Amino acid sequence: MTNADLEKIVDTSDEWIVSRTGIKERRIAPEGMAVSDMAVEACKKAIESSGLKNEDIDLLILGTVTPDYKLPSTACVVQEKMDLPNATAFDIVAACTGFLNGLSVASALIETGAYKNALVVGAEKLSSILNYKDRNTCILFGDGAGAAVLTVSDDDSGILGTFLKSNGNLRELLWVKDGGSANPIPDGYVSEGEDKVMMSGSDIFKVAVKQMCNAAVKIIDEAGLTSEDISLVIPHQANIRIIEAIAKRLKVSMDKVFVNIEKYGNTSAASVPIALDEANRSGKIKKGDHVVMVAFGGGLIWGSALIKW
Numbered sequence: 362m363t364n365a366d367l368e369k370i371v372d373t374s375d376e377w378i379v380s381r382t383g384i385k386e387r388r389i390a391p392e393g394m395a396v397s398d399m400a401v402e403a404c405k406k407a408i409e410s411s412g413l414k415n416e417d418i419d420l421l422i423l424g425t426v427t428p429d430y431k432l433p434s435t436a437c438v439v440q441e442k443m444d445l446p447n448a449t450a451f452d453i454v455a456a457c458t459g460f461l462n463g464l465s466v467a468s469a470l471i472e473t474g475a476y477k478n479a480l481v482v483g484a485e486k487l488s489s490i491l492n493y494k495d496r497n498t499c500i501l502f503g504d505g506a507g508a509a510v511l512t513v514s515d516d517d518s519g520i521l522g523t524f525l526k527s528n529g530n531l532r533e534l535l536w537v538k539d540g541g542s543a544n545p546i547p548d549g550y551v552s553e554g555e556d557k558v559m560m561s562g563s564d565i566f567k568v569a570v571k572q573m574c575n576a577a578v579k580i581i582d583e584a585g586l587t588s589e590d591i592s593l594v595i596p597h598q599a600n601i602r603i604i605e606a607i608a609k610r611l612k613v614s615m616d617k618v619f620v621n622i623e624k625y626g627n628t629s630a631a632s633v634p635i636a637l638d639e640a641n642r643s644g645k646i647k648k649g650d651h652v653v654m655v656a657f658g659g660g661l662i663w664g665s666a667l668i669k670w
């Protein structure tokens with residue numbers, strides 16, 4: 362869906378969207394394609410490039426706010442569709458940081474020795490919860506999925522650190538008010554958009570810049586590194602202006618910051634793993650590189666991770 366397509370639906374323009382967000386197009390999953398279907402495509406590619414077999418995966422963690430069903434978890438649906446007989450599977454609801462929360466949990470569980478090979482997925486069909494009458498939100502988001510396989514490393518590569526934080530006081534800055542147990546949808550409900558994503562964009566913007574910068578700085582500091590040691594920053598793709606502010610604060614040039622927002626918009630939990638995969642497959646990450654991932658989302662919630670590739 363291009364900005365020109367959106368111009369036909371809401372009062373907006375390509376010029377406004379590109380200049381305020383950096384987004385030119387976003388992917389919209391067709392009717393009948395669930396989050397699990399997108400996740401399966403990403404999982405297949407991740408397992409294939411890891412060299413492992415499906416039976417080797419003993420942990421599957423999937424971050425999403427747009428699950429296939431309220432019950433069971435989408436991770437369990439993916440387990441069945443992928444045929445992962447030896448995995449335990451569960452979802453994480455952490456909006457746009459879902460992949461980093463999954464990475465953090467998977468890494469900690471692997472470190473205990475209880476699990477060996479984890480599949481961590483971020484997948485979203487945000488188009489299913491967007492209000493296409495609200496130009497403040499519908500232009501920002503898209504659908505997609507990304508996945509990574511984590512395993513025990515036999516050298517000094519791996520996840521050097523993760524940082525996760527949230528502030529539930531700010532949850533109403535980005536939320537879907539109706540449809541859960543707090544506000545169930547009664548018979549005869551007529552939607553006025555409160556069963557779709559609602560957002561206070563400029564309030565979120567300020568918190569996002571501050572907390573993503575803090576999260577990125579913290580993870581680098583804690584590892585005893587400086588931004589000069591960082592080969593690539595992979596930020597959540599929410600807004601090019603937020604991404605540029607992070608680069609400025611970290612004092613890294615934009616050629617060390619991975620950006621693909623123009624193609625996908627904000628895909629929430631899928632954003633970081635899609636960017637990680639594109640960076641990896643395009644040869645932007647080399648063995649031994651320090652890579653920082655940083656994300657922010659509804660909760661409000663934010664976090665970062667530092668990888669030695």
Ligand SMILES: CC(C)(COP(=O)(O)OP(=O)(O)OC[C@H]1O[C@@H](n2cnc3c(N)ncnc32)[C@H](O)[C@@H]1OP(=O)(O)O)[C@@H](O)C(=O)NCCC(=O)NCCS
Nearest residue numbers: 373374377381457496497500562563565566599600657658
């Ligand atoms: C949403 C966002 C792009 C809006 O940009 P902004 O510069 O803050 O713009 P504002 O919200 O101040 O709106 C400016 C004007 O543009 C208008 N506007 C909003 N959306 C518009 C659109 N799609 N097209 C045209 N005009 C639009 C507003 O109505 C407002 O008009 P007004 O001045 O007449 O009231 C920006 O705030 C943002 O990216 N915030 C973070 C959102 C986010 O990332 N959420 C997900 C977190 S993971």
